[in-house]
Amino acid sequence: MTTRLRRHKAPSDPDCATDPLCCAALGDAVLDRADAERFAAVLKALADPGRLRLLSLIRAAPGGEVCVGDLVDALGLSQPTVSHHLRILTDAGLLTRDRRGNWVWYAANGDRLAEVRDLLR
Numbered sequence: 878m879t880t881r882l883r884r885h886k887a888p889s890d891p892d893c894a895t896d897p898l899c900c901a902a903l904g905d906a907v908l909d910r911a912d913a914e915r916f917a918a919v920l921k922a923l924a925d926p927g928r929l930r931l932l933s934l935i936r937a938a939p940g941g942e943v944c945v946g947d948l949v950d951a952l953g954l955s956q957p958t959v960s961h962h963l964r965i966l967t968d969a970g971l972l973t974r975d976r977r978g979n980w981v982w983y984a985a986n987g988d989r990l991a992e993v994r995d996l997l998r
Contacts, residue, residue, distance in 0.1 A: 916996055919989065922969035927954065928962045932971060935985050942975075942984040 908916065923929060934951055935943050945963065949956050963983060966972045970989040975982045 919969045922965050942982045
């Protein structure tokens with residue numbers, strides 16, 4: 878078991894800047910308000926079991942894309958419910974959509990997923 882070192886000084890202490898265990902001031906947080914709101918919307922979109930299943934099905938699909946009709950069959954949900962979840966994931970930037978005739982194909986947005994992955998590290 879590893880032990881975690883604890884800081885003993887407050888950021889306002891004069892020698893805090895030279896102490897490696899001293900933390901940065903809270904005002905120096907990495908995420909600004911706009912980024913925090915954007916990430917919160919993405920995480921909210923992911924915070925649903927049905928949407929997580931949809932995303933995993935799309936990512937696992939051959940070629941990385943799936944037609945909406947195939948998702949309805951795979952999940953056993955109604956078409957309006959699947960479309961609702963797909964819209965939320967698309968609005969959050971987690972999916973891209975491509976209309977081909979009467980059908981819409983969805984693919985995972987790798988860049989947005991990488992942003993979420995980096996945030997959670």
